[in-house]
Amino acid sequence: MRNVVPIFTVLLAIVGAWWLAVAPMNIRPALDIAERGGAMIVPEGSVERRDVSVWRLMLDNRDHVVAGYDLKRPRLPTPAQVGNELWKTTGAMVAKGRAWSKRSLIYHGWVTLHSTLWGFLLGTTLGILGAVAIVYSRVVDMSLMPWAIISQTVPIVALAPMIIVVSNQVGIEGRGVPKAIISAYLCYFPVLVSMVKGLRSPSSSELDLLKTYHASGFQSFLKLRLPASVPYLFTALKVGIAAALVGTIVGELPTGAISGLGARILIGDQFGTPLAIWSALFCAAILAGALVTVLDITQRFTLRKMGFRS
Amino acid sequence: ADDVTLQLKWVTQAQFAGYYVALENGFYSDEDLNVTIKPGGPDIAPTQVLAGGGADVTVEWMPAALAAREKGLPMVNIAQPFKSSGMMLTCRKDAGVATTDDFAGKTLGVWFFGNEFPFLSWMSQLGLSTDGGDAGVEVLKQGFNVDPILNGQAACVSTMTYNEYWQVIDAGLSPDDLTTFKYEDQGVATLEDGLYALEENLADPAFEDKMVRFVRASMKGWKWAEENPEDAAMIVLDYDETGAQTEAHQVRMMGEIAKLTAGSNGTLVEADYERTVASLLAGGSDPVITAAPEGAWTHAITDKALN
């Protein structure tokens, strides 16, 4: 907790820098609008202005700099604009009792969360089973591990439409399952790697101890490898859930999902409403933070319960 | 009731109002159909969904459908609710574009994903290469919005009369600042939003019958939408799951769409088809289709539906 002050200071600095950056980022559209409104701008004409640096423009048109802080379609919105938009699409919706309306980010966040969780479940299950297979079978280890790495270099965005079509063909309706598959695809890998590490973490003397007891393979899995891998599992889960969220959003981006945060980003892009993109991005960040925090707390609790020193 | 799945070409918007109206007003259930409408999106190829069996019928543009047909996917046009094309190229006057002669050396935004074919054949008719260079034009794969024309990255962008054009206007540019080239006016229009189904399915009389009822109800929906644009837009809004569409925009879109569907009772006009094929075959060095397709359309459905 001693990190609170530094974290807030850094956050404050980031927000400050962001706020300052708004002026140069938005000066061109601000000047265009002002010019169309009849104001005198130096130099005249947005095409001419393209060859002039933003700093020069800001200096020469000082009165119009503030306009950049209140654009409808800002290139870079101010922190306040983003906060406002976030509030309008979440808190304000709740206040109006429309939390589940399609205009509410709570609804879209939920859609994303939903397939993230399914993807996470699928991915972690796959990752854990794969890890067990790898740890117990040399063949699987040798043949699977390199491909697990290669699988992560395949751009899933390219696979996304095909996953949709194929799952359509086997009779799966809707975008939820394909999204979950994509998200599982990104999620399983860190879990696999970390669990292999965890299941292999018992030292040879710990394994030998069980051998002197004449313990069966299953007993040594249950009593040694599995509990020993729990700390690794949680590290993996935290990375995995973040990856699953990335997967869902990537899955929503190009597959033309119609709801979910990725879809909001897409729609925001299509309709030229940058604020929708920004607020969806922040909502995704908040979601990621919340998910990781939940896992973190579970981790602390479980490990303490299990007697691991935290 | 018989199940029918319809795959749209794009997200839920007034461009597809007829279908939503038919669904909402019970025109489909009157025909004893249970219709599911699947919205599309940037990476959804309706042709592929059709091939994969994810839909029975799809809304597609004819160039893409014919291209798919040449790839071995036997798609058949069973109805053509859109009479005219809404495609145009919207250019900024201050970027120096007044006529098609000004294109050379400019950067033009184009939609791909199967929507590039009309553009490509237009350019080849103009004798402009699309591989860059001074003699030709620089082509950008345009994303999902009109930003490139707003921030000066492109001189022109592709727009639909009913959609993106108004985004340019909403962003603060006035029609006076813009030069527009409608594909219709340039004589390179190709058929847009038609209904397509697979040949092998149509061979089944039961399926054919389903399609007949579907087309009949859909056209009823379209005519209702043309007459009640505001209500139609509201129905579309109700079905929009993204929650991003605005009422004003959809009403305006419906108004523009009505202009395109007007003049079609759903029957494909053969002359329009021939013009589309001719334009695609003329696609320069890299034509969209290499031979005039056979059996790419049928009047069997519309004939039965409309009588």
Added chain:
Amino acid sequence: MIWIVGMLVFWAAAWACNVWLANSAFSDKRAVRIAVPLIFGLTILVLWEGLVRGFGVSQVILPPPSQVISVFAASTDLLWIDFVQTVAKGALRGFMIGAFAAFVAAVLIDRSAFLTRGLLPIGNFVAALPIVGIAPILVNWFGFDWQSKAAVVVVMVFFPILVNTVQGLRETDAMQRDLMRTYAAGYLQTLFKLRLPAAMPFIFNGLKIATTLALIGAIVAEYFGSPTRGMGFRISTGVGSLSIDLVWAEIFVSALVGSAFYGAVAWIEKRVTFWHPSQRG
């Protein structure tokens, strides 16, 4: 039918072969280490070919690998153009800029314990975010060409490398630092002779994570606008025009390039951190 049976037979045979190889006396030999995964990969290709042909799957949905290979061979010049655009210009440049910026930032941040404490949790957090989502924004800011792709890559690789480097710089043990103190060593001396070498395994960990991110970032960004070349461009237009075989050829290139990139970083890592227990085998 014959395809499916043949495929199953091949599968069984290949698996048996791998079992034998992996448990044989030379399972530690380099050749076997390479052969086993190769046989496995080949099996998957054969399975795929057999399934597609056996069940008559339409080639606009999933083309058989043989067709992908022939399209690959026939379109090498196209694939090369895309490779240059997406990998050489977008991903690689973005990776270099991002890695360098992250590295410099890490060394600077590391000087202040306060900043480290404040930035490390934030960096860790940001590294976990779906940063690809900023692709549309950056395409708007930096234009259509490779610059915006590189920008997306920069942002995506920055945080994993930053966090790992900062972590690595703190990773020296107290005894190693105390030793430097007894020599009255200066900041730069300690940095170059102790902390950077000790941080290398961590830095490379970050770089390896970043390699896979770089390709994905560059490709996704092309969905939001690009010139008429590039792997992301080809993939998205390929799907639209049902050239699924070409799409798979691009996927193949991407996997190949990604693995090579990863392999290259791992190779350098092996050379630089030869001393680390994890590298000594």
Added chain:
Amino acid sequence: MTSNAPNSLPQEIPGQSPAAETVISAQNLSLTFETADGPVHALKDVSLDINKGDFVSFIGPSGCGKTTFLRVMADLEQPTGGQISVNGVSPREARLNRAYGYVFQAAGLYPWRTIGGNIRLPLEIMGYDKADQAERVTRVLEMVDLAGFEKKFPWQLSGGMQQRASIARALAFDADILLMDEPFGALDEIVRDHLNEQLLDLWAKTGKTIGFVTHSIPEAVFLSTKIVVMSPRPGRVTDVIESPLPKERPLEIRDTPEFLEVAHRVREGLRAGHSYD
């Protein structure tokens, strides 16, 4: 090198005669590891008999094969030559009969189990019933002076206590052979002294046969009835010393001339042919 315990062995068997029951018997035992750098002769032609109730220490420089020998006895390593029998059967059968308790250098308690849970581990695996488990845990905890610590986690205990718990774990089931591989190597001398006394005590109480690896000459002399001096490259037994010390051994015995005399002999044995790396 058969050993006929000559005197004062703390065996329960009354007649300490040459007929004392042999528990472990090795003849010309060899073990060669094939490594990348060529073969390593960890054991070569090692012959040794251990009688029931013996406390045998193995001492020798690093790499002389002490651990390897102990592991062969426990069937954790397969010899490449010679014979070895344990309780008249092969080590493998002896292991399947659960004849061993094995104590490693580090306590090796599972951190996710309490002290009680750790001691219960072998009992669970061997299928003792619940009531018996509880009873045994209580008994061995008392034996090693840890009554009351059952519910604690390992890290809540000092190193010495952890090592005692690991001994208790090896005592909990009815193995009559206890193999200990440098169990006190990581502890400081003072704690070590204390544990040595307790170990002797335990040995007297339970009458187990103990194999004990150590690096410490005083420790070996203080504890053992028989000291096996080994030497490396190849690993072999160079001397077997029968201790003349009485069964009762207060710590002060270490200042007696008999003790020093044995220690001297061990040191000489070690010195001979020892290289320092």
Added chain:
Amino acid sequence: MTSNAPNSLPQEIPGQSPAAETVISAQNLSLTFETADGPVHALKDVSLDINKGDFVSFIGPSGCGKTTFLRVMADLEQPTGGQISVNGVSPREARLNRAYGYVFQAAGLYPWRTIGGNIRLPLEIMGYDKADQAERVTRVLEMVDLAGFEKKFPWQLSGGMQQRASIARALAFDADILLMDEPFGALDEIVRDHLNEQLLDLWAKTGKTIGFVTHSIPEAVFLSTKIVVMSPRPGRVTDVIESPLPKERPLEIRDTPEFLEVAHRVREGLRAGHSYD
């Protein structure tokens, strides 16, 4: 507890008088760590003088402040009370003058540098020129019997050799105080005996002042001219024993009555007030 070396100190200074030059002098030194569980008095009112050429061992149970004391001398820890001077100046100044060589319990060689590179490390930092560096590396490697291992990496050497390399590293530059914190703690007794002999040898050759922390009574007695016995909670000096042993010390000296007598005294000092866990 000032110490005026009474006899047989291996100092180069001829007159071994009360006037022997004091190198380190601590008066009422205290160090309290503020921890989450309250203050820990690692050192309390420690006074001690170390003369030039002394070999001083610090012995005591875990936690009695041996390491802390050594670290205070080396300016790795700041005392919270009392005075300490090194070579007449503050530890900080002494450190900046590079007056110390410090040897830690673990060898702490940098794994990415060869043995030669590790030994060169302080020389590079202190700006010795290239030729001098090479010459010194060769010399100290010979001194610790590691000639020929210059190009090897630490992990290619045994623990004993690594520890010798770390001593060589501390000898490479001209520090006249050598502080060693349980340098042989991790090694086995036999290797340790050997290193002890070598260390005595080195000390005789170089005449450095050595502060040496150990847990082993024989080691402390064997090596030192002065043995400082410490006790914990709070950390303090309970006894300072001047060794009557001669400067020449073969390993056999450990079986002499004088040796045993000193060892006994140390053990008594340790025993007083020591708890076993």
